[in-house]
Amino acid sequence: MSQKLTEAYPYAFTVSYVERARQHRWRCSDVTFHCSEWALCQQWVQTIREQLTALTSRPKHLLVYINPYGGKQQGKCIYEQKVAPLFACASISTDVIVTEHANHARDHLKTEAELKKYDGVVCVGGDGMFSEIVHGLVSRTQRDNGVDQNSPEEKLVPCTLRIGIIPAGSTDCICYATVGINDPVTSALHVIVGDSQPMDVCSVHHNNTFLRYSVSLLGYGFYGDVLADSERKRWMGPARYDFSGFKKFLTHHHYEGAVSFLPATDTLGTPRDKTRCRAGYVILYAYNLLCKYEVGWGVVRGKFLAINAASMSCACPRSPKGLSPAAHLADGTTDLILVRKCSRFNFLRHLLRHTSKDDQFDMTFVEVHRVRRFRFTPRHCQNDSELDLRENGKQLFSQICRDHPACSSAYSSWNCDGEILPHAAIEVGVHCQLIKLFARGIEEQPLFEDLANPPCAL
Numbered sequence: 001m002s003q004k005l006t007e008a009y010p011y012a013f014t015v016s017y018v019e020r021a022r023q024h025r026w027r028c029s030d031v032t033f034h035c036s037e038w039a040l041c042q043q044w045v046q047t048i049r050e051q052l053t054a055l056t057s058r059p060k061h062l063l064v065y066i067n068p069y070g071g072k073q074q075g076k077c078i079y080e081q082k083v084a085p086l087f088a089c090a091s092i093s094t095d096v097i098v099t100e101h102a103n104h105a106r107d108h109l110k111t112e113a114e115l116k117k118y119d120g121v122v123c124v125g126g127d128g129m130f131s132e133i134v135h136g137l138v139s140r141t142q143r144d145n146g147v148d149q150n151s152p153e154e155k156l157v158p159c160t161l162r163i164g165i166i167p168a169g170s171t172d173c174i175c176y177a178t179v180g181i182n183d184p185v186t187s188a189l190h191v192i193v194g195d196s197q198p199m200d201v202c203s204v205h206h207n208n209t210f211l212r213y214s215v216s217l218l219g220y221g222f223y224g225d226v227l228a229d230s231e232r233k234r235w236m237g238p239a240r241y242d243f244s245g246f247k248k249f250l251t252h253h254h255y256e257g258a259v260s261f262l263p264a265t266d267t268l269g270t271p272r273d274k275t276r277c278r279a280g281y282v283i284l285y286a287y288n289l290l291c292k293y294e295v296g297w298g299v300v301r302g303k304f305l306a307i308n309a310a311s312m313s314c315a316c317p318r319s320p321k322g323l324s325p326a327a328h329l330a331d332g333t334t335d336l337i338l339v340r341k342c343s344r345f346n347f348l349r350h351l352l353r354h355t356s357k358d359d360q361f362d363m364t365f366v367e368v369h370r371v372r373r374f375r376f377t378p379r380h381c382q383n384d385s386e387l388d389l390r391e392n393g394k395q396l397f398s399q400i401c402r403d404h405p406a407c408s409s410a411y412s413s414w415n416c417d418g419e420i421l422p423h424a425a426i427e428v429g430v431h432c433q434l435i436k437l438f439a440r441g442i443e444e445q446p447l448f449e450d451l452a453n454p455p456c457a458l
């Protein structure tokens, strides 16, 4: 809210508010009120300020990290031109750090940042930048609470600070799947009004050693290969995914192994539901504990083109309904999608269904399970020297071996939210609602917008 004293209207004040626009976009609008007397005008201004200050869910001081090299390298410009003026208008003060190298934000959060000073952390970038913030905050929280991240069975302590995402990346799938659009102004307004959306986080381990956290996609086979190839083509910007996607589609590699999983039989809903995760979805019973007892584990062995675990829909501009359209953001489960070896034609049909209304799971070579934990063991894991070399970190030799025609199709890599994991054999557990975002989930489009959604003052 701001107070304007112009000659034409000496007793006037202006209120800025959020207005809903098309396709989940939010915009900031102004309305100016005129008063007959100065004192009355002051009384209004003071009362509105008091009301706004009393809203404790709204952040007052934020720590902002900008990745100047994400997506089309517009992060700094997007923040300065579109977001900073809105934060200033809402009286939010900020400490801004423009990152100087990869993992700058993660390491700063993990060790240095004075987190007590802030009401939230905002990242300007893509899914990779968000992942840095998650790793920094989750690791810091576990360290501060004496929790050992290396134990796959450990119950992790939830983070208290909320995270805001100002989209400036290539895929922006986490922003898209939690807000409904990758639009910097909309995301800034969700931060300002103090929205809160809990979110699940998967921990990924290998041999009782912590590797990484994942919130969107863990993909072996097709999505792992696409990522590995596209990382070498970062100079192409977001188009690298299309190029590598086409290339890897033609390559058509399959990978052998066993997937064991603990089905989430006690939750409401399945991955084949027609219902979608939308704003206001309430979890009736949330698991924060990882299930210790290995009862009811299932095993699927075979040759796979893709093994995907989608902890959220993974909707993005490329695929507006996502890899698993009915997945939920905060139900403590991940949707395990197994695409068995099939013809190129059938795989193309499956991929194209991500972009249409048809069910991508309704195919004989695709199966999907909603799970709380899973493990993957590649077929040659026990005695294959290539894997031992990779897992010992001898990356150069491993790369030479992978490029050799005889070795090239034995193992893929895991795509973990856009980062490549160094191990093929992994164990994954879902930690229900470990983090919170400045978001509210995708809103249903109301029939009568004005009645259903009263405006919200900044």
Ligand SMILES: Nc1ncnc2c1ncn2[C@@H]1O[C@H](COP(=O)(O)OP(=O)(O)OP(=O)(O)O)[C@@H](O)[C@H]1O
Binding pocket: 066, 067, 068, 069, 070, 071, 072, 098, 099, 100, 101, 102, 103, 104, 124, 125, 126, 127, 128, 129, 130, 132, 168, 169, 170, 171, 172, 173, 418
């Ligand atoms: N200053 C920097 N220099 C180089 N790399 C950086 C810097 N800051 C962050 N990074 C790294 O850049 C990687 C990519 O960033 P980001 O996720 O923002 O964009 P993107 O990969 O284009 O988008 P998306 O992840 O949505 O596909 C991240 O993994 C992050 O660790």
Ligand SMILES: CCCCCCCCCCCCC/C=C/[C@@H](O)[C@H](CO)NC(C)=O
Binding pocket: 126, 127, 128, 170, 171, 172, 173, 216, 217, 223, 227, 241, 245, 246, 249, 314, 316, 318, 319, 322, 323, 351, 352, 354, 355, 415, 416, 417, 418, 419
């Ligand atoms: C030949 C036609 C192909 C059409 C295929 C459309 C399917 C697109 C599905 C995209 C899902 C993206 C899931 C998001 C993963 C992110 O974690 C990661 C990091 O940003 N992005 C990618 C591309 O790996």
Ligand SMILES: [Ca+2]
Binding pocket: 200, 310, 311, 312, 327, 328, 329, 330, 331, 332, 333, 334
């Ligand atoms: Ca989930």
